[in-house]
Ligand code: ADP
């Protein structure tokens with residue numbers, strides 16, 4: 623459903639990706655591990671259309687049995703215009719990062735409702751839906767708090783809710799628990815994984831923590847800009 627082929631990306635002289643191949647199936651949760659600086663975030667950004675690769679392909683869509691490879695709504699992200707790409711990103715992808723993703727000036731409930739408001743939903747139903755998420759997160763009394771008035775774990779739960787509220791088909795999570803203690807990390811991962819599964823989405827989960835990778839269906843490792851299959855994998 624989402625595939626990167628031979629992806630390369632350089633920043634000046636730094637070759638962050640050097641022919642990375644990766645594939646995420648429908649409904650699959652893929653963990654991407656690897657040392658710091660190996661290219662994990664760059665890979666996630668290329669797959670999610672945040673960065674354009676210098677070379678290689680990003681394919682997204684359904685390949686139905688019997689249909690040709692290029693048919694049935696498959697999209698080449700690397701060939702879309704900026705405008706098409708940002709529309710696809712907004713409607714189809716959800717992102718969770720380690721820090722700083724909530725809008726500091728907006729109360730919790732509006733942060734969560736933001737993707738619905740940006741998609742053109744009217745305010746009342748969008749806020750009502752966000753209120754359901756606030757309750758589900760166990761943050762009932764805190765709906766009008768600003769992000770700076772929340773704990774790290776609370777802010778990260780809100781960031782997950784915001785990434786998922788519009789029902790994305792692919793969720794990209796880059797070290798989503800990197801700033802949290804293990805109790806808060808488990809809470810965030812359970813919310814993330816349960817919702818991704820319930821929505822039938824797939825997820826690319828970058829982490830360097832084995833206990834976080836254990837939530838995934840499959841793990842690959844990035845080394846020096848390439849995806850290395852785990853030893854023993856077919
Ligand atoms: P990881 O997420 O595995 O730690 P990254 O994908 O962030 O690795 O980075 C891979 C390499 O590319 C690193 O050497 C990093 O310094 C470099 N890099 C990443 N983003 C940029 C950027 N925007 N500008 C310059 N260098 C970058």
Ligand code: MG
Nearest residue numbers: 662663664796
């Ligand atoms: Mg990174």
